[in-house]
Amino acid sequence: xxxxxxxxxxxxxxxxxxxxxxxxxxxxxxxxxxxxxxxxxxxxxxxxxxxxxxxxxxxxxxxxxxxxxxxxxxxxxxxxxxxxxxxxxxxxxxxxxxxxxxxxxxxxxxxxxxxxxxxxxxxxxxxxxxx
Amino acid sequence: xxxxxxxxxxxxxxxxxxxxxxxxxxxxxxxxxxxxxxxxxxxxxxxxxxxxxxxxxxxxxxxxxxxxxxxxxxxxxxxxxxxxxxxxxxxxxxxxxxxxxxxxxxxxxxxxxxxxxxxxxxxxxxxxxxxxxxxxxxxxxxxxxxxxxxxxxxxxxxxxxxxxxxxxxxxxxxxxxxxxxxxxxxxxxxxxxxxxxxxxxxxxxxxxxxxxxxxxxxxxxxxxxxxxxxxxxxxxxxxxxxxxxxxxxxxxxxxxxxxxxxxxxxxxxxxxxxxxxxxxxxxxxxxxxxxxxxxxxxxxxxxxxxxxx
Numbered sequence: 001x002x003x004x005x006x007x008x009x010x011x012x013x014x015x016x017x018x019x020x021x022x023x024x025x026x027x028x029x030x031x032x033x034x035x036x037x038x039x040x041x042x043x044x045x046x047x048x049x050x051x052x053x054x055x056x057x058x059x060x061x062x063x064x065x066x067x068x069x070x071x072x073x074x075x076x077x078x079x080x081x082x083x084x085x086x087x088x089x090x091x092x093x094x095x096x097x098x099x100x101x102x103x104x105x106x107x108x109x110x111x112x113x114x115x116x117x118x119x120x121x122x123x124x125x126x127x128x129x130x131x
Numbered sequence: 132x133x134x135x136x137x138x139x140x141x142x143x144x145x146x147x148x149x150x151x152x153x154x155x156x157x158x159x160x161x162x163x164x165x166x167x168x169x170x171x172x173x174x175x176x177x178x179x180x181x182x183x184x185x186x187x188x189x190x191x192x193x194x195x196x197x198x199x200x201x202x203x204x205x206x207x208x209x210x211x212x213x214x215x216x217x218x219x220x221x222x223x224x225x226x227x228x229x230x231x232x233x234x235x236x237x238x239x240x241x242x243x244x245x246x247x248x249x250x251x252x253x254x255x256x257x258x259x260x261x262x263x264x265x266x267x268x269x270x271x272x273x274x275x276x277x278x279x280x281x282x283x284x285x286x287x288x289x290x291x292x293x294x295x296x297x298x299x300x301x302x303x304x305x306x307x308x309x310x311x312x313x314x315x316x317x318x319x320x321x322x323x324x325x326x327x328x329x330x331x332x333x334x335x336x337x338x339x340x341x342x343x344x345x346x347x348x349x350x351x352x353x354x355x356x357x358x359x360x361x362x363x364x365x366x367x368x369x370x371x372x373x374x375x376x377x378x379x380x381x382x383x384x385x386x387x388x389x390x391x392x393x394x395x396x397x398x399x400x401x402x403x404x405x406x407x408x409x410x411x412x413x414x415x416x417x418x419x420x421x422x423x424x425x426x427x428x429x430x431x432x433x434x435x436x437x438x439x440x
Contacts, residue, residue: 021303023295024216028348032294077295095303102296117286118296124287125306 156230167193177246181208187420206342297344381411
């Protein structure tokens with residue numbers, strides 16, 4: 001499930017960034033914000049560049065961090081699939097990738113949060129990607 | 132588009148024949164129904180429902196001689212659905228309700244509260260006591276400590292609305308309207324026949340479901356919570372309130388569990404009538420709508436006979 005890797009910025013030519021998930025309140029539980037700050041060295045990088053991950057499908061995703069006056073950075077996060085510029089998304093594939101990215105995030109945040117709880121929640125609510 | 136989607140659901144109009152009315156509150160478009168004549172009764176829903184939750188409560192209350200007003204909270208139902216999390220706050224939702232009541236110039240209103248309709252409706256009543264006649268509470272809470280043991284658990288509650296997980300599960304997959312409501316009623320066949328499609332269709336796209344993961348984040352879990360002070364105020368004001376109050380609870384309620392929550396309301400409001408236990412989990416109106424209407428009407432009849440409030 002956590003077959004997600006941080007990667008360098010992929011080539012942008014011939015691609016577009018398709019918005020697939022938005023989080024307005026990344027610090028609702030501060031350990032989630034801390035995870036992304038660690039994973040992408042955000043205290044140093046700040047807003048200068050997005051973070052990038054490769055998901056199990058092989059597709060790259062851009063994580064665009066959002067700042068908000070008066071709040072610790074990053075306050076929000078937008079997830080973009082990097083896809084062929086003129087092609088529609090494969091929504092089922094994106095959904096599986098997002099589920100894997102969530103598992104990677106929960107694993108990185110660490111205890112008391114657990115991938116097992118995430119998987120159980122996915123199964124309870126019958127999320128296809130949770131199996 | 133949402134209205135068209137609802138109209139296409141077989142039998143929807145039979146269950147929801149009420150005229151749509153709109154008012155602008157705090158800059159948002161609020162939908163409500165307004166049926167009957169008499170002293171007003173406000174029926175307030177919570178997350179992720181809308182006025183439809185009260186479809187079996189409205190007609191008997193109207194027939195009992197009451198004016199029944201059922202607003203859809205901003206962010207739900209046929210009301211406007213803001214696109215940003217920052218558009219929502221508990222105080223803002225109390226102010227939205229206050230805006231509706233003042234524009235309709237309601238007096239002697241009975242405030243019937245369920246789920247987040249509790250903190251908003253009770254907050255309205257405590258800040259506008261001259262407009263409130265009585266209260267009724269069902270599967271809700273009004274104090275700053277964790278709402279329920281259920282709300283402190285990582286699985287399934289806190290992880291469901293965690294950063295990014297909430298927008299994924301509740302946004303992309305609409306799990307609260309789909310599976311959440313289903314798991315929180317007793318009569319699941321009836322829900323599937325009558326209401327499940329309606330609860331899903333009213334939240335057709337991920338961005339329309341924003342409030343389904345924003346409200347859980349407003350439940351105070353510790354002293355640092357955003358709504359801590361408002362809930363502390365609410366509890367203190369209720370403890371001083373002498374408003375006639377009715378407590379109705381679902382026997383099978385596991386969210387605001389039936390063993391402790393109605394009794395806690397009774398301790399907070401010792402003069403309250405009840406608790407009256409009915410068949411139902413968290414969404415008890417789905418299982419016991421007509422009985423809930425009878426309990427409210429009988430309670431108000433008793434107040435009328437006493438010449439109360």
